[in-house]
Amino acid sequence: MDNETKAAIEPFIDLSLITQALYPVKAGKEATVWACNAHPDTGTDLLAVKVYKHLRERSFRNDAVYQENRTQMYHNTRVRRAYENGSEFGLEVHFMLWVGQEWEALNRLYDAGVYVPKPIKQVGAAILMEFFGHEGGPCPTLQQAKVPQSRAPDLWKLLKANIEMMLQANTVHGDLSPYNLLVDLDEPSDPLRIIDVPQAVDARFNPNARQLLDRDASTCYRYFERLGVRDNPKAFAQGIWNRWKRAEL
Ligand SMILES: Nc1ncnc2c1ncn2[C@@H]1O[C@H](COP(=O)(O)OP(=O)(O)O)[C@@H](O)[C@H]1O
Ligand SMILES: [Mg+2]
Numbered sequence: 001m002d003n004e005t006k007a008a009i010e011p012f013i014d015l016s017l018i019t020q021a022l023y024p025v026k027a028g029k030e031a032t033v034w035a036c037n038a039h040p041d042t043g044t045d046l047l048a049v050k051v052y053k054h055l056r057e058r059s060f061r062n063d064a065v066y067q068e069n070r071t072q073m074y075h076n077t078r079v080r081r082a083y084e085n086g087s088e089f090g091l092e093v094h095f096m097l098w099v100g101q102e103w104e105a106l107n108r109l110y111d112a113g114v115y116v117p118k119p120i121k122q123v124g125a126a127i128l129m130e131f132f133g134h135e136g137g138p139c140p141t142l143q144q145a146k147v148p149q150s151r152a153p154d155l156w157k158l159l160k161a162n163i164e165m166m167l168q169a170n171t172v173h174g175d176l177s178p179y180n181l182l183v184d185l186d187e188p189s190d191p192l193r194i195i196d197v198p199q200a201v202d203a204r205f206n207p208n209a210r211q212l213l214d215r216d217a218s219t220c221y222r223y224f225e226r227l228g229v230r231d232n233p234k235a236f237a238q239g240i241w242n243r244w245k246r247a248e249l
Helices: 003-014 063-067 077-085 088-111 149-168 209-226 233-248
Strands: 018-027 031-038 046-052 119-123 126-130 181-183 192-194
Touching (some): 003 031, 003 046, 003 119, 003 126, 046 088, 077 088, 088 119, 149 192, 149 209
Antiparallel strands (some): 018 031, 046 126, 181 192
């Protein structure tokens, strides 16, 4: 474990939330997720820490689409200008904003009943959350999982229900795909987690939300279509969008 990761994880040990980091679940482009032993007081065995890589090592995910109408909320003009002009300080602002957005979205979605990992705590560039897995290891992404055809219709239905719940919470995931869904095929009553939400957009303010919703639904549907599910993801997106709009008026 490098020093930056160690420094990112230590606060959770000091706060008696975890006792130690066990192994990296996955080192991604933007973040590394670690499986950790939970502190006994938490009432659970394992927790996951997502540690964001620092700026110089990462590129922000095609950021403009997601940030539209978001930075206006930053009334401090010095912060806003720094953010917009890409200075060193601006990059730092950008970085912390991105981590904060994931923390905020995770909480909003969890509170709305969406099947995201339960958020526990954010400190700096790290987010502590429910570990979706077992002693033997993390649950696979939908991309990696061997989903039998017989399970596909129910999983797709559950995913659609979650996409709708997100929208009811005014949120479109924006990067939903089989890579950002974790599945537990041994747990039929609780088989799904939606992860990786820093880019989630507010459907009320982001003009790209409708299109992102469409893309999320279509990208996921392609996976299920290969497993024999027949549906119309565009009609689904349109339907929930219309319902959400009406409720909003
Ligand atoms: N709460 C969790 N429990 C178990 N594994 C997780 C959890 N969150 C993330 N992972 C694993 O870590 C990987 C990377 O997490 P993700 O949030 O998608 O970050 P990124 O794609 O930005 O690197 C996921 O593909 C998944 O395998
Ligand atoms: Mg991901």
